[in-house]
Amino acid sequence: MPSNNDSQSSTQLPLNFNIEMSDMKRVFYCLFRCRLVSHIFLIFVIFAALFTTLLFTSETLSDHIKLISSALFLTALIVLLFTSRLIWINYIKPIHELETWSQKLRSGELNYKMPVPKYGELTSVSEDLNDLGTMLNHLAKDTDKQLQEHTQYTEQKTQSLTILYDIAASINTSNDLNDLLKRFLNTLTQILNAQAGAVRLLNSNKQMELVASLGFDDDLIEKEKIIPADSCICGLSEVTDTVTFLENLLPCGERVGHKFFTDNISLLVVPLKYQGKTLGVYNLFVNSSQDIRTHDYIELFTSIGNHLGMAIAKARLDEESNNLSIIKERNRISYELHDSLAQTLASIRFQVRVLDEILHQDDEASTWQQLEKIESTVDEANSELRGLIAHFQAPIRKQALVPAVKDIVKRFRAESDIHIFFQYTLVESLTLDDEKHLEVTRIMQEALTNIRKHSHASVARIMMQVKNNNHLNILIEDDGVGIPDTMEKAKPGTQIGLTSMKDRAKRIKATLTFEAEADEGTQLILDVNLTSQSTQQSVNIDTTFQLTNL
Numbered sequence: 001m002p003s004n005n006d007s008q009s010s011t012q013l014p015l016n017f018n019i020e021m022s023d024m025k026r027v028f029y030c031l032f033r034c035r036l037v038s039h040i041f042l043i044f045v046i047f048a049a050l051f052t053t054l055l056f057t058s059e060t061l062s063d064h065i066k067l068i069s070s071a072l073f074l075t076a077l078i079v080l081l082f083t084s085r086l087i088w089i090n091y092i093k094p095i096h097e098l099e100t101w102s103q104k105l106r107s108g109e110l111n112y113k114m115p116v117p118k119y120g121e122l123t124s125v126s127e128d129l130n131d132l133g134t135m136l137n138h139l140a141k142d143t144d145k146q147l148q149e150h151t152q153y154t155e156q157k158t159q160s161l162t163i164l165y166d167i168a169a170s171i172n173t174s175n176d177l178n179d180l181l182k183r184f185l186n187t188l189t190q191i192l193n194a195q196a197g198a199v200r201l202l203n204s205n206k207q208m209e210l211v212a213s214l215g216f217d218d219d220l221i222e223k224e225k226i227i228p229a230d231s232c233i234c235g236l237s238e239v240t241d242t243v244t245f246l247e248n249l250l251p252c253g254e255r256v257g258h259k260f261f262t263d264n265i266s267l268l269v270v271p272l273k274y275q276g277k278t279l280g281v282y283n284l285f286v287n288s289s290q291d292i293r294t295h296d297y298i299e300l301f302t303s304i305g306n307h308l309g310m311a312i313a314k315a316r317l318d319e320e321s322n323n324l325s326i327i328k329e330r331n332r333i334s335y336e337l338h339d340s341l342a343q344t345l346a347s348i349r350f351q352v353r354v355l356d357e358i359l360h361q362d363d364e365a366s367t368w369q370q371l372e373k374i375e376s377t378v379d380e381a382n383s384e385l386r387g388l389i390a391h392f393q394a395p396i397r398k399q400a401l402v403p404a405v406k407d408i409v410k411r412f413r414a415e416s417d418i419h420i421f422f423q424y425t426l427v428e429s430l431t432l433d434d435e436k437h438l439e440v441t442r443i444m445q446e447a448l449t450n451i452r453k454h455s456h457a458s459v460a461r462i463m464m465q466v467k468n469n470n471h472l473n474i475l476i477e478d479d480g481v482g483i484p485d486t487m488e489k490a491k492p493g494t495q496i497g498l499t500s501m502k503d504r505a506k507r508i509k510a511t512l513t514f515e516a517e518a519d520e521g522t523q524l525i526l527d528v529n530l531t532s533q534s535t536q537q538s539v540n541i542d543t544t545f546q547l548t549n550l
Contacts, residue, residue, distance in 0.1 A: 094122040101129060110137035160300045163187060167307040177315040182212035184308060189214055192292060194284045195265060201280040243301045244269040245293060264288045270301045274309035344381040351377060402428040404441055416452040424464040439504040440528060446501050447476045447524050455480025472528040483516040
């Protein structure tokens with residue numbers, strides 16, 4: 001039985017095991033461990049006793065007895081030598097080989113094989129131990145292979161997540177869509193070690209327009225700038241919801257009259273999709289021997305295509321939103337110009353015609369009188385232009401509502417002889433969000449402008465109050481001539497002021513009503529919901545992605 005110290009040391013399995021004992025010492029060590037020394041010693045004692053008996057009793061024995069004793073002695077000696085050899089072959093040597101085998105395995109040599117005895121009890125044991133070593137060697141190799149594959153898998157997933165995070169971050173930070181697509185074209189070609197690549201976007205004419213390319217010659221780029229969307233796999237006709245792989249590039253070369261690289265190059269098409277619509281494609285020309293049809297690669301490039309599709313959709317929505325904002329701003333400017341300059345300039349034009357008629361009559365007094373009217377009207381136009389400039393700049397100053405209305409009333413008093421009263425029951429610190437503040441003040445300015453120019457009123461009043469804690473109610477009224485019944489039948493463009501006020505109220509989800517009768521004045525009532533949101537559409541793109549499958 002091995003000692004406790006031996007059993008403890010054998011379980012530690014150091015990687016480098018140095019043999020400190022010589023072979024002879026190890027042989028004796030094996031003898032003691034296998035308890036064979038006692039058996040050999042017993043045979044040796046019997047042999048010594050026989051020899052001693054023969055030596056001390058040789059004089060008293062007959063020659064015949066002496067001969068028999070000598071024969072027995074020689075036989076015992078032969079048996080002793082033969083037994084020692086058998087013990088060496090069957091026990092000591094195999095145990096020595098077994099210990100050597102265990103030390104080799106503990107030092108990391110898992111492919112070491114111990115010699116198998118031709119016969120004996122340890123033959124099957126040696127074969128089993130060699131099989132065990134072979135299994136351990138295969139297990140170690142499989143473990144190393146799995147570890148290497150897992151390391152590569154982890155590196156690939158890390159790279160995939162890095163790319164996806166970069167795309168998600170770039171969607172909301174990139175100012176130039178073409179630069180974004182070109183940057184990720186470089187990334188994709190580096191991942192696949194592609195020889196060439198291109199990115200195309202679907203334009204408004206249903207054509208695939210080349211945005212960026214790598215690895216193509218100038219002649220091919222010129223031919224591939226714009227292609228029909230359904231021309232080939234580079235377009236949209238054969239592109240599905242997943243990544244497409246094309247090994248035969250001969251049809252593409254025949255279509256453009258230019259050969260696409262060598263015969264061992266294949267085409268990988270990554271569709272850029274958003275909400276089921278293909279907005280563009282990435283074309284990557286890779287080596288045919290590359291194993292890129294795995295589930296992981298397809299999942300990665302599909303996710304990249306979806307996220308870049310979001311970026312394209314967002315860029316286009318931002319562009320459309322910007323164009324709509326420009327159109328709305330143009331409409332606002334036209335509304336602002338209508339009652340500030342348009343009518344005054346029309347008046348100047350009419351007065352110039354009158355002056356032309358007077359000049360043909362050679363009436364000098366009337367001529368000077370008409371020139372003074374024109375000069376006064378020009379001064380009025382200049383004043384209105386300056387007021388319009390101040391009108392546009394007014395929202396830049398962040399004011400509470402009541403002080404802003406006080407400024408409007410102050411300006412009205414300076415420009416008109418109409419008496420105006422401003423009454424309010426709300427706190428002066430009440431503020432609106434920027435858009436509501438702009439639209440409310442513009443509606444009030446337009447209403448007062450109409451009173452000043454068209455009402456022929458002597459008194460006007462503004463009343464502001466908050467009802468039900470969340471509704472701002474504004475009343476603007478005068479004692480003028482009211483609104484004519486022909487207002488609804490007016491020609492397009494002649495009632496821009498009223499249309500402007502209605503459009504402004506609609507943008508902030510407010511209610512605007514008019515109450516007027518001929519020669520009895522006009523009432524304008526504006527009701528603003530302080531908790532509602534404006535109707536201006538905002539662009540929101542979901543840039544999150546699932547990590548469970550990565």
